[in-house]
Amino acid sequence: MKLAVYNVENLFDRAKAMNLDTWEEGRPILEKFAALNGLLGQLHYNPADKTRMAELMRDLGLEKSDTGPFVILRRNRGGLLRRPKTGGILIEADGRADWVGSLELRDEPVNEHAMRNTARVMIDLGADVLGVVEAESRPVLAAFNSEILPALGGSPFRHVMLIDGNDERGIDVGLMSREGFPIGAMRSRVDDRLPNGQPVFSRDCPAFEVATPSGARLSVLVNHLKSKGYGGTAEANAKRKAQAERITAIYREMTDNGERHVAIIGDFNDTPASAPLAPLLDGTDLRDIFTHPAFDDGGYPGTYGLCNAANKIDYMLLSPALFDRVRAGGVFRTGMWPGSRPKRWEAYPEVGRPADAGSDHAALWAEIDL
Template sequence: MRLAVYNVENLFDRAKAMNLESWDEGRPVLERFAALNALLGQISYSATDKTRMAALIVELGMEKSDTGPFVLLRRNRGGLLKRPQAGGVEIVADGRADWVGSLELRDEPINEHAMRNTARVMVDLKADVLGVVEAESRPVLSAFNQEILPAVGGQPFRHVMLIDGNDERGIDVGLMSRAGYPIGPMRSHVDDLTPAGVPVFSRDCPEFELTTPGGARLVVMVNHFKSKGFGSQASSNARRRAQAERVAAIYEGLVASGAEHVAVMGDLNDTPGSAPLQPLVAGTSLKDISAHPSFDDGGFPGTYGASSAGNKIDYILLSPALFAKVRSGGIFRKGMWPGVRPKKWEAYAELKRPEDAASDHAALWVDIDL
């Protein structure tokens, strides 16, 4: 069987703030969005909270309208704010119970060439089981599977599953599998909490149990750890470490219950030697497929951007019994922008500009005798 994982960076629509030319442009928007959302969700609003909320609303371009360039404020009922004729914003609600609505990031369609190149990657991987990172929802993933894969000559996957996670931007993790690899019992960890009462996982760490055509049981956990993109380095590192510790504990629990064939895969947003990932990559019996003698990295150790060693952030980690059955593995980069002077790797002919790239991430695959 072939097991693969791919960070698709959304399929049809993506938050406009995440589509800007540089991360330095989008990061302040996402930071302000997160800060305002956290304040709006509080049970009661202090005077300081109200002042800060009003300032953030203005900074997000919503001084005159609930629709900003990157963010949309939906107000269904109740009173949250007023906009005085003199300008500015005044928060009139005293807490979350005083109004009904939500704060949302505005989306825009993905470049059509990028969308089709994403589908080409999914088809050319020839995976029996594919972990997908950054899909908007199960209906979106299912529609992409049924409509776009055939449009580039592919066969849709038989099974598609995604459990909504904790990220409000619509970047969840899911699983697709071929006929003969049915998805059985599933377990979500969206409600796992840290000692401080904060959700551990930025998205989720779903456990998918599959059965192979030969009757073997395989448990796959798909992950997308906290990025380094916004928030302080210390808080981001602490969040990733907590996620690594929790995944390690879940894995150990599966092993203790008798599970032999376990795979942990996804975008862990850090390098193998980083302190945050050590509880998972060094503190368990899981083995990185890149350490297998047959693994081919195509001459570049990384999986993101320029694919340098510092950009190795995507993983397939296997339990010892599964690792022992590995035949081969590698990194698939044809959907990534290869550069121009010179091109670093072979890319699709349809990939003529960086904007046409399927994703900034490469896909990983491994062939296993199971």
């Protein structure tokens, strides 16, 4: 069987703030969105909260309308705010119970060339079991599978599963599998909590049980750990470390219960030598597919951007029994922008510019005798 993982970076729609030319442009918008959402969710608003809310709303383009260039403020009932004719914003609600509504990121369609190149990667990988990262929802993933893959000559996957996670931006993780590889028992971890009551996982850490034609069973945990670029560095590192520690505990529970064939895959948003990932990479017997003698990294150590060592952030970690059954593996970069001076790898002819790339991430794959 062939197991693969791919960060698809959304399939049809993506938050406009995440679709800007560079992460540096979108990051301040996403941080202000998160800060305002946090304040709006409080039970009680003190004067300082109200002042800060008004400032953030102005920064997000909501001074004159509930629709800004990147966010939408939905007010269904109650009195959250007033916009005087003289200008400005006055927060009139004293807490979350005083109004009904939500703050949402505005979406826009993904570049059509990028969407089709994402599909080409999924087709050319030829995976039997494919973990996907940053897909909007199960209906979107199912539509992409049934409409876009066949339109480009690919065969749709037989099974498509995605459990809605904790991220409000619509970047969830899921699993797709072929005929003969049915998805059985599933377990979500969206409700796992830190000591402060916050969710452990920014998205989820779902465990999917997959049966193989030989009768063997494979457990796949798909992950997308806390990003380095969203929020303060110390806070992000602490969150990523807590996630790695929880995945480690989950893995140990599984192996203690007799599971031998376990794969933990996804975008971990950090490098192998990083302190946040140490509990998972150094504190378990899991093996990184990059270390297998049959693995071909294509001449570059990374999986993101230009694939330098500092960009090795996508992983396929395998339990020892599974690692021993690997017959081949590699990094699939054909859907990525290859750079221009010089080009680092051969890309699809349709990847004429960075915006046309199927993803900024490479896909990882492994042929496993299972």
